[in-house]
Amino acid sequence: MMTEETETAVEAALEPHEPSAGEVEARNRVREEATGMTHHQAAAALERLLEVTGDVAEAEASDRAALAEWHRITHLLAGHSGPYTPDADPYAQGQLTARQRRHR
DSSP, rough: OOHHHHOOOOOOHHSOOOOOOHHHHHHHHHHHHHOOOHHHHHHHHHHHHHHHHHOOSSSSSHHHHHHHHHHHHHHHTTTTTTOOOOOGGGHHHHHHEEEHHOOO
């Protein structure tokens, strides 16, 4: 279960900003790992990460990004009966499109 402090850190990590390379890598790693997972599996992965992360406010930006991404995917899957796929994730697709436009 997430504490109020953890919720605040997750919300901050999800705020629009130019992510570091470590944050992008962490989000991509989470999306790859989450591919094919159901809501319950993603929720279990989020709980495992919460256990090992400890004090989220003191965690590295990449760890906070991974935590935020698991949180976001878990919520996305709560209203979706199928498994996770980045191709059907509007948030992930929006990020990819924005990055591609920036790098043109």
